Amino acid sequence: MRRIGLALAWTMLTLSVVFLLAPLAVTIAVSLSPSPVFELPRDELSLIWYRQIGALDGLLPSVLLSLEVAAIATAVSLVLGTLAAIAVVRGRFPGREAITTFLVSPLMLPGLVLGIALLQYFRSLGLREALPTLLLAHVLVVLPYVMRTLTGGLSLFDFTLLDAARTLGLSWPRAVLQVMVPVLAPSFLTGGLFGFLSSVDNYPVSIFLTDVYHKTLPIQLLQYIGESPDPTIAAVSTLMIGLTVLVLILGERLVGLDRMAGV
Amino acid sequence: MPNGVVGSPNGVVGSPDAYLRIDRVAKRFGRATVLDALSLDVAEGEFISLLGPSGCGKTTLLRILAGLLTADAGRVTLAGRELGRLPPHKRNVGVVFQNYALFPHLTVAENIGFGLRARRVPKPEAAARVARGLEMIRLTHLADRPVTQLSGGQQQRVAMARALAVNPALILLDEPLSALDRKLRETMQVELRTLLRALRMTAIFVTHDQEEALALSDRIAVMNAGRIEQLDAPRAIYDRPASPFVLDFVGLSTTLSGVVERVDGPMLEVVTALGPVRVRGQFVRGARVLLAVRPEKIGVGSGAGNVPGAGPRAGNTATIRVADRTFLGRSCLVHGVAAEGDRVVLETSNDMGERVVPGSDLLVSWRPEDTLLFPQVAG
Amino acid sequence: MRRLRPAGVGLLSLPATIYFLLLFAVPLAVLLAESLHDRSGWTLAHYTRFFTTPYNWGVVGRTLRVAVLCTLFCTLLGYPAAFALARTRSLLQSALIAALLLPLSVSVIVKAFGWTVLLRGNGVVNQALQALGLTDAPLRLLFTEAGLLIGITNIFLPFMVLPLFAVVRQLDPRLTEAAATLGSTPLHGFLTVTLRLTLPGLIAGITLVFSLSIAAYVIPTLLIGDTYQTLPTLIATSFLYLQDPGKGSVAGVTLLVLSLATIIASAALSRRFTGRGR
Ligand SMILES: Nc1ncnc2c1ncn2[C@@H]1O[C@H](COP(=O)(O)OP(=O)(O)O)[C@@H](O)[C@H]1O
Numbered sequence: 024m025r026r027i028g029l030a031l032a033w034t035m036l037t038l039s040v041v042f043l044l045a046p047l048a049v050t051i052a053v054s055l056s057p058s059p060v061f062e063l064p065r066d067e068l069s070l071i072w073y074r075q076i077g078a079l080d081g082l083l084p085s086v087l088l089s090l091e092v093a094a095i096a097t098a099v100s101l102v103l104g105t106l107a108a109i110a111v112v113r114g115r116f117p118g119r120e121a122i123t124t125f126l127v128s129p130l131m132l133p134g135l136v137l138g139i140a141l142l143q144y145f146r147s148l149g150l151r152e153a154l155p156t157l158l159l160a161h162v163l164v165v166l167p168y169v170m171r172t173l174t175g176g177l178s179l180f181d182f183t184l185l186d187a188a189r190t191l192g193l194s195w196p197r198a199v200l201q202v203m204v205p206v207l208a209p210s211f212l213t214g215g216l217f218g219f220l221s222s223v224d225n226y227p228v229s230i231f232l233t234d235v236y237h238k239t240l241p242i243q244l245l246q247y248i249g250e251s252p253d254p255t256i257a258a259v260s261t262l263m264i265g266l267t268v269l270v271l272i273l274g275e276r277l278v279g280l281d282r283m284a285g286v
Numbered sequence: 287m288p289n290g291v292v293g294s295p296n297g298v299v300g301s302p303d304a305y306l307r308i309d310r311v312a313k314r315f316g317r318a319t320v321l322d323a324l325s326l327d328v329a330e331g332e333f334i335s336l337l338g339p340s341g342c343g344k345t346t347l348l349r350i351l352a353g354l355l356t357a358d359a360g361r362v363t364l365a366g367r368e369l370g371r372l373p374p375h376k377r378n379v380g381v382v383f384q385n386y387a388l389f390p391h392l393t394v395a396e397n398i399g400f401g402l403r404a405r406r407v408p409k410p411e412a413a414a415r416v417a418r419g420l421e422m423i424r425l426t427h428l429a430d431r432p433v434t435q436l437s438g439g440q441q442q443r444v445a446m447a448r449a450l451a452v453n454p455a456l457i458l459l460d461e462p463l464s465a466l467d468r469k470l471r472e473t474m475q476v477e478l479r480t481l482l483r484a485l486r487m488t489a490i491f492v493t494h495d496q497e498e499a500l501a502l503s504d505r506i507a508v509m510n511a512g513r514i515e516q517l518d519a520p521r522a523i524y525d526r527p528a529s530p531f532v533l534d535f536v537g538l539s540t541t542l543s544g545v546v547e548r549v550d551g552p553m554l555e556v557v558t559a560l561g562p563v564r565v566r567g568q569f570v571r572g573a574r575v576l577l578a579v580r581p582e583k584i585g586v587g588s589g590a591g592n593v594p595g596a597g598p599r600a601g602n603t604a605t606i607r608v609a610d611r612t613f614l615g616r617s618c619l620v621h622g623v624a625a626e627g628d629r630v631v632l633e634t635s636n637d638m639g640e641r642v643v644p645g646s647d648l649l650v651s652w653r654p655e656d657t658l659l660f661p662q663v664a665g
Numbered sequence: 666m667r668r669l670r671p672a673g674v675g676l677l678s679l680p681a682t683i684y685f686l687l688l689f690a691v692p693l694a695v696l697l698a699e700s701l702h703d704r705s706g707w708t709l710a711h712y713t714r715f716f717t718t719p720y721n722w723g724v725v726g727r728t729l730r731v732a733v734l735c736t737l738f739c740t741l742l743g744y745p746a747a748f749a750l751a752r753t754r755s756l757l758q759s760a761l762i763a764a765l766l767l768p769l770s771v772s773v774i775v776k777a778f779g780w781t782v783l784l785r786g787n788g789v790v791n792q793a794l795q796a797l798g799l800t801d802a803p804l805r806l807l808f809t810e811a812g813l814l815i816g817i818t819n820i821f822l823p824f825m826v827l828p829l830f831a832v833v834r835q836l837d838p839r840l841t842e843a844a845a846t847l848g849s850t851p852l853h854g855f856l857t858v859t860l861r862l863t864l865p866g867l868i869a870g871i872t873l874v875f876s877l878s879i880a881a882y883v884i885p886t887l888l889i890g891d892t893y894q895t896l897p898t899l900i901a902t903s904f905l906y907l908q909d910p911g912k913g914s915v916a917g918v919t920l921l922v923l924s925l926a927t928i929i930a931s932a933a934l935s936r937r938f939t940g941r942g943r
């Protein structure tokens with residue numbers, strides 16, 4: 024019985040890992056094949072599709088727009104989220120739990136619903152420009168990640184460290200900068216990183232706020248896939264996988280995988 | 287030493303130029319009075335223990351001295367300078383926190399050098415002082431380890447070295463040894479005392495462990511509910527406790543309540559559950575009093591109470607029923623019950639302890655001079 | 666923090682809270698109002714129109730069906746997998762966690778694109794099936810419910826494994842041994858000890874996967890298309906193509922209610938089974 028259980032567990036784990044990596048592996052493989060019809064490379068590898076990336080219409084602007092929106096939204100979220108996390112962890116006021124739930128709730132609620140709600144709301148306010156509405160909306164996407172990891176980090180933070188720094192000769196603001204910020208750096212990084220990634224990847228909120236001139240990367244990509252699916256998309260996707268790997272390696276170096284996995 | 291008073295540890299109470307003067311400091315949290323107009327003078331180089339049950343305000347007092355908390359009333363002066371509302375980083379008061387509060391993102395050496403960097407001490411000098419600090423706590427070989435990898439005792443030493451590295455005018459230690467196991471705690475007590483004495487550091491050491499306070503201090507301030515009940519040398523605290531609270535908090539004793547029956551010059555005769563007890567003191571006849579005797583002052587047999595040259599009737603004797611014995615290692619405690627249920631505890635040699643049989647009656651005696659006397663508090 | 670009283674520290678939550686009130690709570694309220702409103706004023710007309718159309722019931726049914734099946738598959742794969750993951754040694758464990766984190770962090774669109782390649786008629790899956798002799802002709806997978814389920818399970822599987830792993834690895838293996846010494850059979854021991862102790866992780870995983878999968882949009886769009894509509898695709902078409910905000914708002918409110926109900930039910934369940942909230 025135990026044996027069977029263990030064998031089952033291992034089988035499922037192996038299956039899961041293969042299953043999870045399959046779409047990534049096939050994307051990478053297809054991008055390296057010279058065939059134009061999504062085939063695995065047979066005898067030779069080719070970078071032809073990577074050279075085609077430059078010919079994709081509107082890719083670069085969409086990448087830049089996505090990065091700009093994600094960077095600004097993450098910066099704003101780090102500030103607002105840190106303040107709010109300090110408030111709920113350190114404060115002694117009724118409704119702390121409610122505020123925490125409120126500020127992380129976009130994680131659990133359908134993004135599409137938020138998207139149409141914002142669409143109607145901005146329209147009723149007469150706000151129709153893509154960039155400001157995207158920025159305003161993406162803070163709602165990023166801040167929950169920051170809030171979640173920082174409340175976790177802060178509730179483990181030992182505030183006597185600040186007292187210690189002050190008795191050793193640092194003023195209060197310097198103590199915060201030299202002790203609290205570095206000790207909480209892993210939480211900032213994890214929250215910021217996942218928030219940033221989810222902003223770059225966001226489709227269901229952005230789709231309602233973009234216009235013909237302002238397409239974020241996911242919207243542009245989905246459009247390519249719908250219009251002309253060819254292995255160039257696989258090449259772009261492979262680059263995105265590579266970038267994600269880099270970000271994860273960086274995170275592992277700075278924070279450790281365990282903390283990033285939230286376990 | 288420029289303006290400190292180096293005197294006998296006992297001699298500076300109320301002296302106008304004490305090194306550290308705590309003058310009627312008060313602090314309330316909401317309705318609770320945590321410090322109640324507390325005053326304390328400390329001489330330079332003195333090692334003072336604040337001893338008291340948990341919740342009596344020891345940490346609160348330290349935080350006020352460090353500037354981490356503002357007092358509601360009162361003044362604190364250190365080396366002739368009024369501390370007032372000076373922020374912690376301008377006080378030059380070192381603190382060793384109860385949980386050590388080591389910076390987890392820094393190495394051992396970086397922790398020790400933290401205060402030097404904060405004060406912008408030039409790098410070469412800072413490095414030399416960190417090296418000396420490491421040597422002092424014998425952790426040079428662990429200089430580049432993250433502090434999170436150290437054992438409890440090592441962390442404690444790093445916390446000490448970090449606080450001392452900036453050469454503070456005063457060091458405050460908040461139950462620095464309470465997290466260590468007993469054996470290590472005893473080693474660290476000696477180490478800490480030697481270190482602070484060698485540096486001639488003025489120290490306030492908070493503890494709720496009376497043995498630790500007795501072992502380490504020049505003087506002990508016994509605190510209770512935000513006030514100092516008694517400030518004295520360890521021996522005096524133990525031998526002449528100023529109140530039943532101090533008596534109860536420091537060491538074991540047998541306590542008896544009674545009424546003064548006869549006044550005979552400097553001697554009183556008090557009627558207790560154990561019979562008449564003779565004690566030196568000044569009370570009027572009929573006064574209700576509390577008597578106490580330390581266990582090691584009570585002996586087995588009638589001889590222990592004899593005062594040389596005062597005749598056989600001068601001592602106090604009593605018969606108790608032996609309830610239990612506790613073997614302590616060096617000696618043995620015998621617990622007895624008197625006729626009306628009062629408990630008596632005496633310390634005997636191990637051999638004597640062996641011979642005492644629980645359930646049997648035992649004749650014990652002690653000298654009138656060794657009997658402590660307090661007024662009986664109403665209720 | 667030092668200068669501020671505890672009540673004052675609470676003020677630091679104001680900027681984020683006000684932001685969320687203005688840009689999250691109010692817009693959702695506007696959406697709700699919009700669904701109850703048309704040119705003539707307040708009305709339930711959008712709701713009656715929506716819920717008297719059998720097609721829309723079909724959409725709601727499909728949304729729930731896909732979410733339930735996806736949650737089921739994720740549980741069947743993820744629950745045992747979390748146990749195996751918790752038993753591995755550190756190096757292999759790190760590698761496996763990385764193998765979970767990478768797909769989690771890669772863009773949904775990239776993964777969905779990968780599945781369109783894998784599932785097409787002459788795609789890798791069909792080639793493998795034929796090579797193994799399991800089928801003669803290529804199976805139609807893309808634009809079928811089976812394809813959709815494969816893709817959506819793939820996307821949300823890590824959300825099941827990670828919370829479970831967090832709980833399982835804190836399990837004390839001695840507990841099942843203790844149960845065994847008390848004479849319980851392995852199955853009984855599993856049900857009374859292990860399952861019971863991992864229930865918080867299981868509830869968390871199920872809640873997460875279910876509420877994410879009822880809201881999935883990109884995957885259905887790419888893997889099955891408009892012929893098989895779920896609530897999210899219906900919402901998107903109502904707004905983007907049909908210009909019918911009344912219908913879209915009702916669908917949006919319906920989806921919102923479903924996911925709130927999931928969260929509330931999950932909170933109630935975990936209180937019931939763990940004796941405490943959250
Ligand atoms: N920040 C605070 N707010 C309210 N009450 C406090 C605070 N700090 C301490 N107290 C209360 O003051 C009393 C004394 O605390 P403390 O000085 O820490 O005692 P000790 O260190 O002697 O154990 C305790 O009853 C404690 O609950």
Ligand SMILES: [Mg+2]
Pocket residue numbers: 341344345460
């Ligand atoms: Mg304390």
